[in-house]
Amino acid sequence: MAQRHKVTDFHGIIMYRKDYQERDLLVKMLTLEHGKKMFFVRGAKKRGFKLTGDILPFTYGHYVGDIREEGLSYVNASKATEHFSHISEDIFKNAYATYIMSLLDFAFPDSEPIPEWYDKLHAGMGLIDQGLDAAVIANIFEVQLLPVFGVQPELRGCVICGESKPPLDYSESYGGLLCPRHYHMDPRRLHLDQRTVFYLRQFSVLDLATLNSIAVKTETKKHLRRFLDQIYNDTVGVHPKSKRFIDQMNEWESPLTPDSD
Structure with a gap:
């Protein structure tokens, strides 16, 4: 049976992130709408990656992603993010x-x-x-x-x-x-x-x-x-x-x- 998933807007706070393979990251967020989710971010460690500033630790804001009921979800884009810079x-x-x-x-x-x-x-x-x-x-x-x-x-x-x-x-x-x-x-x-x-x-x-x-x-x-x-x-x-x-x-x-x- 295929897993249910949907591309949707959500609000998230980056809890932590960790390396996954050579160029990718796993990013844990607490989201307002879906609770805690682990997101797979492909190519996040490549130079010039467009979402680099949006997935830094202590960042929060409005994202678009593919939310999976089980397993890894995916971040597709950010709409507006801010950073707890002093932290x-x-x-x-x-x-x-x-x-x-x-x-x-x-x-x-x-x-x-x-x-x-x-x-x-x-x-x-x-x-x-x-x-x-x-x-x-x-x-x-x-x-x-x-x-x-x-x-x-x-x-x-x-x-x-x-x-x-x-x-x-x-x-x-x-x-x-x-x-x-x-x-x-x-x-x-x-x-x-x-x-x-x-x-x-x-x-x-x-x-x-x-x-x-x-x-x-x-x-x-x-x-x-x-x-x-x-x-x-x-x-x-x-x-x-x-x-x-x-x-x-x-x-x-x-x-x-x-x-x-």
């Missing part, structure tokens, strides 16, 4: 943007339309490109992707009684927050500081399209990183290569990073 030029922005896209690649199967996550990725990349704190934007994606990975942390209030007023702490055993009346139920609760709890709760419901500034203290960022590493290691079990590079980068920059209010 490309900065190793730290590049690393966090790559990590966010790696998480999305792990979280969703190919060919599943996820328009809300296309919009989130577009907004998040734009914020990083504008110079907002890439580490915090990555944290927001990590928190909001937890339910997609099958982890449903209760961050609205105490998992036992629903109390939502601070102080609150996190229990891995109960999968969410505990209020002081129920701290005794988990002697191994994480003893998170309240600023970290506050940001976790905010991140879980934040609309990236409305975000225009970030001011998180360096110490709080370290606590957020420690908490999310623990949850991802213990419960999610996803370890993109880009995350290891970020961990190395944090070791390089930690003595040089100023605190912020």
Whole structure:
């Protein structure tokens, strides 16, 4: 039975690309209309290839292509593309943007339309490109992707009684927050500081399209990183290569990073 396919317009964000044979490329895109797709681009490494600038990493825009239900799809042309140039030029922005896209690649199967996550990725990349704190934007994606990975942390209030007023702490055993009346139920609760709890709760419901500034203290960022590493290691079990590079980068920059209010 012949595979169904159609030549159509679509909107895409380049997630990554890799060499395929001598002159060709495989380009992974998150598309607005068709979810994640792998595109075969014939002759992409030849000098003078007409779509060279349209399939660079961190490019997004309006394309025309042959969309296949299974296997490789094809990019035929571009109508209008733009580039997150500041992400490309900065190793730290590049690393966090790559990590966010790696998480999305792990979280969703190919060919599943996820328009809300296309919009989130577009907004998040734009914020990083504008110079907002890439580490915090990555944290927001990590928190909001937890339910997609099958982890449903209760961050609205105490998992036992629903109390939502601070102080609150996190229990891995109960999968969410505990209020002081129920701290005794988990002697191994994480003893998170309240600023970290506050940001976790905010991140879980934040609309990236409305975000225009970030001011998180360096110490709080370290606590957020420690908490999310623990949850991802213990419960999610996803370890993109880009995350290891970020961990190395944090070791390089930690003595040089100023605190912020």
